[in-house]
Amino acid sequence: MRHAIPAWLALDRASGDLEGQIYHAVRARILAGQIGPGGALPSTRALANQLGVARSTVVAGYDRLRAEGYIAARTGSATRVAELPAHPMGHGAAPAVPALVPHEPERFAPLRPGLPDLDLFPVKAWSRCLGTRARNLRWHDLGYGEEMGLGPLREAIVEHVARTRAVVADPAQVIIVPSTAAAIDLIARLTLAPNDTVWIEDPGYPTAQAIFARAGARLVPVPVDDQGLALAAAPLSPAPSLIHVSPSHQYPTGVAMSLARRMALLDYAAAHGALIVEDDYDSEFHYAGRPLAALQGLARAAQVAYIGTFSKVLAPGLRLAYAIVPPLLLPAAQAALRRSGGAVAMHVQAAMVDFIREGHLAAHIRRMRRIYQARMEATAALLVDKWDDWLMPGPRDGGLQLAAHLRDQTTDDQALATALNQRGLGIMALSRCHLGPPRPGLLLGIASATPDLLARLDRALGETLPARAG
Structure with missing residues (x-):
């Protein structure tokens, strides 16, 4: 017919x-x-x-x-x-711009969570690597390139994460993408069907929440306590198709998932056929001994997709991150990337190969770990010494942000953050990270927390906090 x-x-x-x-x-x-x-x-x-x-x-x-x-x-x-979720608007209605991601503080405000100190970016070393590659362009720099990313960079990344995070992978499993969000979006498109169940940490990463919601998934918030994702508090059914976690430095609370919880999560995922997406966004900056190995390196039967980024280590403007995915996802990933095209310029990828292999990345991490640890301790000390009646700082063993919960749980943390940010600070309200009932607090970036900036923070808290918290 x-x-x-x-x-x-x-x-x-x-x-x-x-x-x-x-x-x-x-x-x-x-x-x-x-x-x-x-x-x-x-x-x-x-x-x-x-x-x-x-x-x-x-x-x-x-x-x-x-x-x-x-x-x-x-x-x-x-x-x-296929059966699709009901469209949120009636037929013929003018489409509205959906507010999927909560409003973020000013992108380069000094206390913006997760923003590295851009004044300490290794300009000379990076410029030399980038300039050398730009002056010596080869055919692979000018052509369409490899969909999954430049081969030598994929090899260098595997060497880096195997040494620093005990990740076990072949370079063929590495996909080069412009950001963590792009990696999560790709994995969601490859693995999720409408109405699939996704477990997500609560509180958790707002961008991941928005991406999975946009994919049509049914989001199930799973509580986080002082040992990480509380598997025992998760619903028994339906079983998730995907579980998104940040086990080494949970976003935004800063807790590390205990080894017992990690093993239990891997066992659960293997038994139920769920894909674990491990968001290892800033594990390079761990200040109290060595961090636990990546979840991906512990997996045997479970399938784990590991995501890392250079945005927190170096600068978000590089637009360079990576996903290490299970082999079963590679054909679909390659087909999807072939259709959409590569998103990271080849000469930038080539420059990162040189930056890693010449030792600049490792040297920068060692230097910044010392600086960020001192700034984390100074930020926590300010909150404990002067604002302990109002704020309770959380774990400070690593990362570029510090969560501080408000003692008065009736406080409107979004109004408080707005008042602070009118003073140019860039602090985030913790309630924005919750899908379930929120626990109010503040999320402060520490990477640029110099003595002068902490003095500004102290003055701003004095001008705003007593009027809004009891």
Whole structure:
């Protein structure tokens, strides 16, 4: 049976990207409700014949729709529209910009959580590595490059995380991406179908919460206590498809997941077929002895995707992070990246290879670990010595931010953070990290906490805190 070509699927051949035109046209009709759940689509062969394109072009467009959960196909039966979550707006309504991510403090305010001290960026060493690569461009720098990232950089990253984090991986498992958020988004697109259950730490990383929600997942907040994710407090059903954790330095509380909790989580994930996404965003900065090895290195039967970034170690402007994924995800990851194209310039990746292998990265981490430890201790000392009646600082064994809970749990921490940030500080309200009932507090970046800045913080607290907390 031949299907007539609808007007909305007419191709503009002069514009190119025929695969993308098919994908966008079908996706738009599905989202508008004009092709309902269970509605049959033409077969790839029939549609290719009628459009006058190669069948592989239609297959690629359908593969994108299937990978993102819009359609489902079974061998021997028609391709049909999948069941999708109800659209939050009625048909025909003007789309609103969704507020998925809470408003962040000013991006370069000095106490912004997770922001390194950019004044101490190793400008000379990085500029030399980058300049050398820019002056000596080779064919791989000017071509489309490798979808998964530059081979030598993937090798250097594996060597780095094997030595510092006991990660066990092959360079083929490494994917180079511009940010932690990009890595989480890629993994979500590869692994989640609409209404899949995702366990997420509570409190947790707001950007991860937004990405999984956008993927159509059902988010289940799991409490965090002084030993990390409280597996015993998680619901018995439904079992999660994915579990997002930051076990080495939990965001935002700063606690480290105990070894017993780590092993229990790995056992649970293996038994239920759940993928663990380990967000190891700033583990290089651990101040009390050696940190526990990465969860990924402990895994045997469980599948763990490990995410790391150079944004916290060096600077977010480098736009360079990585994911180390289980082998079973590699074919789909490569196909997805081939469609979207590489996002990190090849000469920047090549410069990072030199930066790592010439020892600059390790030297910078050693230097900054000492500086950040002193600044963490000074920030905690200020809160304990002068503001102990109002604030309770959390763990300070590592990382670039310090959580401090308010003793008066009725305090509006968002109003308090707003008042502080009117003084140019960039502090975050802890309640923004909660999916469940919030526990109010403040999250302070410590990387730039010089004596002068701490004096500013002290004055700002004096001007705002007594009026808002009892």
